[in-house]
Amino acid sequence: MSRNASICGHGNSIPPILAHVQIYFDQKGMSAKEAEAFYHYQHAHGWKTDSGTPIKNWKVVAANWIWDIQRSRFVTLQLKVNRNLLR
Structure with missing residues (x-):
């Protein structure tokens, strides 16, 4: 396996593959929409x-x-919480 193949998806490949960004955002509890916004x-x-x-x-x-x-x-x-407390 080449060095480039071994680091693919580890954050060092610029630009990354969109799918890798989507996986990373998913792992962090974020939506695919946010991943795509970041990527674009x-x-x-x-x-x-x-x-x-x-x-x-x-x-x-x-x-x-x-x-x-x-x-x-x-x-x-x-x-929102503060507004509700003031009511």
């Missing part, structure tokens, strides 16, 4: 960071993407 966003930006540096490990970037989504959901939930 990164693809449109050439798999580079906001500062223009090429992404070396897409799973690190995906983990941050997922964390941002979860944080946003938590804040939204907290706002």
